Amino acid sequence: MIEKEKYSLKEHNTFGIDASCASFMAYGNVVEARQVAARIREAALFLIIGSGSNLLLTHDFEGIVVTPESRFEVDIVGEEQAYTYLRCWAGTLFDDVIAYAVEHQLYGAENLSLIPGEVGASAVQNIGAYGAEAGDLISEVEAVEIATGKIVVFHHTDCEYGYRQSKFKHSWKNKYLITSVVYRFSKVYNPRLEYGNIRSALREAGIDMPTPQQLRDTIIRIRQAKLPDPKVLGNAGSFFMNPIVGRDKYESLLKTFPQMPHYTIDALHEKIPAGWLIDKCGWKGKTVGRVGVYDKQALVLVNHGQATGSEVLALCREVQRDVFNKFGIEIKPEVNIV
Numbered sequence: 001m002i003e004k005e006k007y008s009l010k011e012h013n014t015f016g017i018d019a020s021c022a023s024f025m026a027y028g029n030v031v032e033a034r035q036v037a038a039r040i041r042e043a044a045l046f047l048i049i050g051s052g053s054n055l056l057l058t059h060d061f062e063g064i065v066v067t068p069e070s071r072f073e074v075d076i077v078g079e080e081q082a083y084t085y086l087r088c089w090a091g092t093l094f095d096d097v098i099a100y101a102v103e104h105q106l107y108g109a110e111n112l113s114l115i116p117g118e119v120g121a122s123a124v125q126n127i128g129a130y131g132a133e134a135g136d137l138i139s140e141v142e143a144v145e146i147a148t149g150k151i152v153v154f155h156h157t158d159c160e161y162g163y164r165q166s167k168f169k170h171s172w173k174n175k176y177l178i179t180s181v182v183y184r185f186s187k188v189y190n191p192r193l194e195y196g197n198i199r200s201a202l203r204e205a206g207i208d209m210p211t212p213q214q215l216r217d218t219i220i221r222i223r224q225a226k227l228p229d230p231k232v233l234g235n236a237g238s239f240f241m242n243p244i245v246g247r248d249k250y251e252s253l254l255k256t257f258p259q260m261p262h263y264t265i266d267a268l269h270e271k272i273p274a275g276w277l278i279d280k281c282g283w284k285g286k287t288v289g290r291v292g293v294y295d296k297q298a299l300v301l302v303n304h305g306q307a308t309g310s311e312v313l314a315l316c317r318e319v320q321r322d323v324f325n326k327f328g329i330e331i332k333p334e335v336n337i338v
């Protein structure tokens with residue numbers, strides 16, 4: 001167990017915000033997770049984090065911050081004819097799981113390559129990219145119930161996965177410490193190349209039918225071209241979720257903006273890229289003091305150095321207001337604001 005008092009969280013959030021917490025506890029196994037559960041059960045205030053890649057700290061945190069210890073730990077725990085089940089420690093980097101899977105001929109996660117964050121957070125946030133979502137791979141989530149210290153196992157269907165949503169974000173919020181996740185990988189390679197600019201990026205690289213490693217490398221290249229490296233420029237990836245609007249709203253917007261990109265959700269709903277909405281409001285590449293909107297992808301807010309979380313939050317509010325005034329759409333942060 002790692003325990004610290006009055007501890008800076010600067011290394012624990014990719015925005016690089018220098019906020020502190022009263023106490024910090026990192027559990028390294030299920031036994032320690034149960035000890036942490038007992039501690040925070042009594043505490044007035046606690047916050048569970050992963051690697052902080054989806055977190056905006058707007059003030060010092062007066063309670064206990066809890067996280068699984070960061071380390072790589074994966075085990076094959078089941079085999080079927082078409083699938084292999086891989087149990088991963090909650091503090092394992094999700095991208096390290098994908099690298100391991102591709103090396104071991106286990107498929108289905110290539111399109112999620114280079115998404116920052118850890119295994120535990122993948123189960124909470126249902127991270128996704130290029131037409132794939134972590135929830136699609138999740139078979140089971142093992143956790144410690146904070147109220148009782150009991151070890152519980154949730155099955156995929158219990159978790160109610162949706163676009164960047166799960167029960168862990170809603171009715172199960174602050175009720176469990178996730179210790180491991182079992183992902184179900186396919187033994188058959190079934191590449192998904194239709195989403196976004198995967199095809200054109202492959203064409204540019206002279207690849208017709210990518211191997212799993214080539215697909216992973218292509219996704220990594222696309223992401224690196226569009227998204228800032230948090231080690232260089234503080235950020236938390238997409239700051240906002242892409243809004244889902246009703247068909248009437250979509251059709252009325254289309255009259256004014258016939259070029260508007262969109263993804264059809266179902267007969268009644270369309271998803272509009274928030275990056276496009278923000279870009280159209282003229283925010284792309286703009287800087288306000290020490291914060292700004294990234295110049296290659298307007299969905300990403302950045303810390304140009306030494307910014308506070310409140311400065312990022314103020315920018316978030318300005319961007320939300322402009323998008324609402326221009327399009328009548330409320331865009332909601334994807335990032336957890338504390």
Ligand code: EPU
Binds near residue numbers: 239241275297
């Ligand atoms: N667009 C603009 N201007 C911009 C940004 C985007 O016009 O500044 C347009 C693009 O031209 C494109 C559309 O908006 O037509 C969508 O852009 P993109 O393909 O970059 O994807 P996104 O919808 O902005 C989502 C995820 C990303 C994920 C990509 C690729 C959300 C909130 N974001 O972004 O996830 O990498 O798709 O699948 O769903 C993350 O969650 O942190 C993240 C990076």
